[in-house]
Amino acid sequence: MAAPLELYCWRGDWGLPSIDTECLTVLAYSKFAGAPLKIHKITNPWKSPTGTLPALKTREEGSISKPSNIIIHLRKQKYNADYDLSAKEGADTLAFVSLLEEKLLPALIYTQWVDSKNYVDVTRSWYAENISFPLNFFLPNRMQNQQLEKLRLVRGDPMLEPGEQLEKELYRDALECMTLLSQRLGSHKFFFGDFPSSLDAYVFGHLAPLLKIKLPNGKLQQHLNSLDNLRNFCSNILLLYFPSTGQDNSSHKTPTHADGSDFDSEPHLRRNQILSALFAFGAMLGYAILTGIVSIERVQPQRALQARKRADDEEAD
Amino acid sequence: MxxxxxxxxxxxxxxxxxxxxxxxxxxxxxxxxxxxxxxxxxxxxxxxxxxxxxxxxxxxxxxxxxxxxxxxxxxxxxxxxxxxxxxxxxxxxxKGHSLSDGLDDVQRAEMKAYMELVNNMLLTAELYIQWCDDATASEISRPRYSSPYSWPLNHILAYQKQWEVRRKMNAIGWGGKTLEQVCRIRSAFATSSAQFFFQPTELDALVFGHLFTILTTRLTSTELAERIKSYSNLLSFCRRIEQSYFEDKILSVSLSLFIPSLIPSL
The missing domain is CATH 3.40.30.10 (Glutaredoxin)
Structure with a gap:
């Protein structure tokens, strides 16, 4: 292969290489397998060759968007992170990926896209800030509808309405799933010994956003924080395989706030603001005096006095 | 609640x-x-x-x-x-009846994961064959599903169900799959499933239910059953459970009718 494959995925934030679960899974797998990809981190899904993210541009098969298909394609290119696994471990991988998709993913979608406080405060505001101008008005809402649709299909209930009952069921499943994962991981570094495999990529993709994105309703996050080995597992992968984003995070925190407005880059911002306010006030005052709005108030009583005096004088005359 | x-x-x-x-x-x-x-x-x-x-x-x-x-x-x-x-x-x-008490944490985690795998793959494959394979859907699934209802309700309900399943398949990316590919997934599953079964647990019940039904049901295409028949350990597993739990012939069919080759091997 002459040129490296190109991978399109969502931009990262909060110390994550990407904020999207599927993108994270693919990124982690490509790092584990050592695949030399040219990675485009973008914030406009319409720029990706398939219209969704993540997307891998290949020469033979066109563009692929589903994470499992991307992983299969990378495997065909001899970038295989599961080479050393036994048949039993391969089966375990399939089984635990099913577990993640059935139990944890619905709760993940719920907590990010359906829970109204989390959606308005964090998810929508992040996408609205990062997606470019005309798209940012409708794309976040469209994405929410797609995610809700996905949730309905996974649960097999077309009439599904978000509510307390649903939330409780989803969270119960998800907490159980995290506990099971934690038990399976035990004190190992990765799920199958000392080297990461595709299962580690999937687990990382699902758990890292929960761990790093601070949500106002953080029930899942609290539970994850109480499972030390899973938390360490995620931060280890971040540290070992995505060192640049990890460092970015600490120095990134302050600039994210500063990025908000364009004026922030000027050093004498406060002074200029005060000066311009003073200038504006002075100009208004000058105008008021010139047109006589202010002066009349002051002069009137004297004139009235003079007028009365004159009238008195005339009476006296 | x-x-x-x-x-x-x-x-x-x-x-x-x-x-x-x-x-x-x-x-x-x-x-x-x-x-x-x-x-x-x-x-x-x-x-x-x-x-x-x-x-x-x-x-x-x-x-x-x-x-x-x-x-x-x-x-x-x-x-x-x-x-x-x-x-x-x-x-x-x-109520105090449990089969998985004897397992340790890791085994229980794996068992739960495998149960999801069965639901995720076998069940989806079965739904796919029933409703998305055109021959099976028109010859078997729709007439059977709607048999208790009279016209026009039978058509409405059957198509409604088929539409619902197809939409789900599209969403999870099985929409464009052919029967061939489904079978390949199935066989990947069979290789993997050859590995578990610690003691009778709910997992074994689930796997038995699915495999036995696939083996003993006549569909338009026998390809799925053929796939499973190529795994002798799965076959003997089904046979074992059938013998130990269904001796009283409550099942209307028996495995040995369908797989004559099995009997000598046991």
């Missing part, structure tokens, strides 16, 4: 012993039931037999609409109704 109410129900469940007149409801066995429902129903029956809990099987044409979650089968125990294998396992556990 609030948390308190749920705790109350599970306490009630624990207090009452398993009654003699527990009933399992499923669609009509001869005319109506489809592959996937039959498999789930058999899985629940196997599980209850493994626990040693008696249950009567009742066939109702409208079982799907009687079930609290819209899925068959469901059991009616005392004054409670529970549907699907997962909740039923929870329910019997609350």
């Amino acid at each position: 609030s948390l308190a109410a749920e705790a109350f129900v599970s306490q009630m469940a624990a207090a009452e012993p398993w009654p003699e007149n527990a009933t399992l409801y499923q669609p009509l066995k001869e005319d109506q039931i489809l592959l996937s429902d039959c498999a789930s129903s058999l899985a629940v029956q196997t599980y209850l037999r493994m626990c040693g809990l008696p249950v009567q099987v009742a066939c109702r044409a409208n079982a799907e609409y009687m079930s609290p979650s819209g899925k068959v089968p469901f059991v009616h125990v005392g004054n409670q109704v529970v549907s699907e294998l997962g909740p039923i396992v929870q329910f019997t556990k609350a």
Whole structure:
């Protein structure tokens, strides 16, 4: 292969290489397998060759968007992170990926896209800030509808309405799933010994956003924080395989706030603001005096006095 | 149901012993039931037999609409109704009958994961074959599914169901798959599933339910059954469970009718 494959995925934030679960899974797998990809981190899904993210541009098969298909394609290119696994471990991988998709993913979608406080405060505001101008008005809402649709299909209930009952069921499943994962991981570094495999990529993709994105309703996050080995597992992968984003995070925190407005880059911002306010006030005052709005108030009583005096004088005359 | 109410129900469940007149409801066995429902129903029956809990099987044409979650089968125990294998396992556990107590944490985690795998792959593959393979859908699934209803309701309900399943398949990316590919997935599963089974657990019940049904059901294409038949360990597993839990010939068919080659090997 002459040129490296190109991978399109969502931009990262909060110390994550990407904020999207599927993108994270693919990124982690490509790092584990050592695949030399040219990675485009973008914030406009319409720029990706398939219209969704993540997307891998290949020469033979066109563009692929589903994470499992991307992983299969990378495997065909001899970038295989599961080479050393036994048949039993391969089966375990399939089984635990099913577990993640059935139990944890619905709760993940719920907590990010359906829970109204989390959606308005964090998810929508992040996408609205990062997606470019005309798209940012409708794309976040469209994405929410797609995610809700996905949730309905996974649960097999077309009439599904978000509510307390649903939330409780989803969270119960998800907490159980995290506990099971934690038990399976035990004190190992990765799920199958000392080297990461595709299962580690999937687990990382699902758990890292929960761990790093601070949500106002953080029930899942609290539970994850109480499972030390899973938390360490995620931060280890971040540290070992995505060192640049990890460092970015600490120095990134302050600039994210500063990025908000364009004026922030000027050093004498406060002074200029005060000066311009003073200038504006002075100009208004000058105008008021010139047109006589202010002066009349002051002069009137004297004139009235003079007028009365004159009238008195005339009476006296 | 609030948390308190749920705790109350599970306490009630624990207090009452398993009654003699527990009933399992499923669609009509001869005319109506489809592959996937039959498999789930058999899985629940196997599980209850493994626990040693008696249950009567009742066939109702409208079982799907009687079930609290819209899925068959469901059991009616005392004054409670529970549907699907997962909740039923929870329910019997609350009553003190459990098969997975002897497992350690890792094994239990793996068992849960494999159960999801079965639901995710076998069940989806069965649904796919029933509703997305055009020959099977028009010759078997639609007529059987709609058999209790009169015109025009039979067409409406059957197409509604088919449309619903197809939409789900599209969403999970199975939409454009051909039968060939489904079979390949199935065989990947079979290789992987050759590895587990520690002791009789709910997982074994689930796997048995699905494999046995696939092996003994005649569809337009026998390719799936052929795939499974190429795994001798899965076959002998099914045979073993059939012999130990269904000796009284409650199953209308026997595995040996379908796989004559199996008998000498046992």
